[in-house]
Each structure stands twice: as C-alpha cells, then as structure tokens.
Amino acid sequence: MTAAAEAEASRILLDNVSISYETDHGRLQVVDRVSLTVDKAEFVVLVGPSGCGKSTILRAIAGLNAAESGSITVDGRRVNGPPEHIGFMFQKDTLLPWQTVRENIEVGLALAGVSPSLWTKRVAELLALLRLSEFRDAYPAQLSGGMRHRVSLGRMLAYEPAVMLMDEPFGALDFQTKAVMGRELLRIWEAERRSILFVTHDIEEAVALADRIIVFSPRPARILAEHRIALPRPRNLRALRASTDFTGYTRAIWEALGSEEE
Ligand SMILES: Nc1ncnc2c1ncn2[C@@H]1O[C@H](COP(=O)(O)OP(=O)(O)OP(=O)(O)O)[C@@H](O)[C@H]1O
Ligand SMILES: [Mg+2]
Numbered sequence: 485m486t487a488a489a490e491a492e493a494s495r496i497l498l499d500n501v502s503i504s505y506e507t508d509h510g511r512l513q514v515v516d517r518v519s520l521t522v523d524k525a526e527f528v529v530l531v532g533p534s535g536c537g538k539s540t541i542l543r544a545i546a547g548l549n550a551a552e553s554g555s556i557t558v559d560g561r562r563v564n565g566p567p568e569h570i571g572f573m574f575q576k577d578t579l580l581p582w583q584t585v586r587e588n589i590e591v592g593l594a595l596a597g598v599s600p601s602l603w604t605k606r607v608a609e610l611l612a613l614l615r616l617s618e619f620r621d622a623y624p625a626q627l628s629g630g631m632r633h634r635v636s637l638g639r640m641l642a643y644e645p646a647v648m649l650m651d652e653p654f655g656a657l658d659f660q661t662k663a664v665m666g667r668e669l670l671r672i673w674e675a676e677r678r679s680i681l682f683v684t685h686d687i688e689e690a691v692a693l694a695d696r697i698i699v700f701s702p703r704p705a706r707i708l709a710e711h712r713i714a715l716p717r718p719r720n721l722r723a724l725r726a727s728t729d730f731t732g733y734t735r736a737i738w739e740a741l742g743s744e745e746e
Contacts, residue, residue: 498556536702577624593642709737
C-alpha cells in the first residue's frame with residue numbers, strides 16, 4: 485500500500501515517530517521510531533512497562549506534545565495541535581466538581597457544537613446508555629469512583645469523537661466495576677464503531693477488548709510485538725476468560741512483555 489492509501493484507510497497513522505523531553509539532566513529519549521496505525525472502527529490496545537512512553541504517544545496524537553521526528557496523521561491530516569474529533573479520557577477523571585452529571589455531559593455537547601435545543605434528549609440517551617439516569621442532578625462528589633468514570637465516558641461520547649484515546653481509563657477501578665465498564669465500552673463501540681486507542685496494564689483487559697495489541701519495550705518505547713486478537717465478537721467477557729484461546733493470547737502477551745528480561 486502506498487503511504488497515501490494507508491493514510492486514507494487509517495484514522496491514526498504514526499510513521500517512524502521519535503519523541504524526547506528536555507530535562508534538567510539533558511535530553512530524555514522516550515519514544516524510538518514507532519510506526520503504527522489504527523484503522524476505522526478498530527480497537528487497538530497498547531501495553532508496556534510503566535514509564536516506557538505510552539502516555540507520551542497518546543498525548544502526541546492528541547497534539548499535546550510534539551514529535552521530534554517522523555509524522556503523526558489523524559484522518560489524513562498531519563497533527564500539529566489538537567485535531568478535531570479526538571476524545572481523550574485520562575486515567576484520573578477530570579469532571580468539574582461544581583457541575584452536576586448533566587452539566588458535565590453538556591460540556592461535551594457544547595464542545596461538539598451540538599445545538600442546545602438537542603441537549604436534553606442527548607443527555608437522557610447517554611445517561612440511559614451508561615445506566616446513570618437516576619443521578620442526572622447529582623454532583624461528582626456524590627458518586628462512586630466507577631460512576632464518575634462512567635460520567636467521563638459519557639462526556640467523551642457526547643463529544644462524538646471519531647477517535648477515542650483512552651489512557652488507563654479503568655486503571656483505578658475494582659475488578660467488578662472494571663468488568664462492567666469494559667462491557668459498556670464494548671457495547672458502545674460495537675454499536676457505533678469508533679476507532680479506539682486504549683492503554684492498560686491489565687493484560688486480560690487488553691485481550692478481552694482488543695482487535696490488536698501492541699507491546700512496547702521499556703523506555704524508550706519501541707514496538708516489541710503486535711498481536712491480532714481473533715476472538716469472535718460480540719464478546720461475552722465472562723465466557724471468554726475461560727476459553728483456551730483467551731489464555732493463549734494472554735500468555736503470548738506476557739511473553740512478549742518479558743522478552744527483554746531473558
Ligand atoms: N513533561 C515531561 N517532561 C519530562 N519527562 C517526561 C514528561 N512526561 C513524561 N516524561 C518521562 O517520559 C517517560 C515516559 O512517560 P509516560 O508518561 O509516557 O510513560 P507511560 O508509559 O505512560 O507510563 P505509565 O504506564 O506509568 O503511565 C518517563 O520516564 C517520564 O518520566
Ligand atoms: Mg501513562
């Protein structure tokens with residue numbers, strides 16, 4: 485495929501991207517010649533050791549920090565500032581504490597330029613989707629951590645991004661809430677077919693969600709391995725976890741992550 489044709493098929497395209505930070509002790513190389521793509525409606529998961537450069541890669545795609553060399557393209561356009569229609573969900577929720585659930589979600593609608601006359605209906609749909617309808621007028625402090633994450637997800641969905649960058653969005657959640665959120669995300673993604681680039685340290689979560697998993701080395705991040713996860717969809721996460729295909733994939737990812745230690 486030519487570079488132009490590849491950019492056409494891909495929502496996100498990183499070509500030979502290197503990134504470093506200037507620090508008090510000199511230049512710190514964080515990302516080393518990474519090339520990757522996320523196609524339309526594809527769910528790609530990044531895994532790699534803490535501090536290897538995963539968040540740096542996501543922030544570069546969101547236009548929040550610049551690549552030192554190589555190019556980053558979103559929907560065929562070179563990134564040099566936050567691209568339109570990219571949603572970013574951080575590990576820590578960034579809800580506005582003085583606004584209610586409804587108002588926090590409306591922030592996403594306002595950003596997307598949705599006419600205020602449509603907000604009530606759209607908020608109601610999103611709250612139903614996230615099973616938060618009863619908490620429409622609650623403030624973030626009155627919600628559990630998992631509920632706050634669902635509101636953050638709702639705000640991102642309200643923005644209707646074609647591309648969703650999710651940096652350990654369920655990292656701080658307990659096992660059950662994580663499973664529920666994973667299920668909700670898959671349900672929404674299967675219905676709406678957005679492109680997702682998702683970072684996690686949880687290998688089982690990675691296999692359960694991904695079409696493709698990219699494994700990074702310790703810093704500077706280089707791609708060690710790429711695994712296509714050919715598990716059928718829609719996925720029933722509980723049944724999946726017991727299958728030998730599932731455990732085969734998790735073992736392969738663990739091995740890829742450990743390969744530098746041997
Ligand atoms: N703004 C910055 N200035 C200088 N160094 C930075 C900056 N942001 C990150 N780093 C360094 O870059 C490296 C990669 O950080 P990054 O946050 O991308 O890692 P990560 O893979 O997301 O790690 P984790 O899994 O722990 O979230 C780390 O060594 C970190 O100290
Ligand atoms: Mg990170």
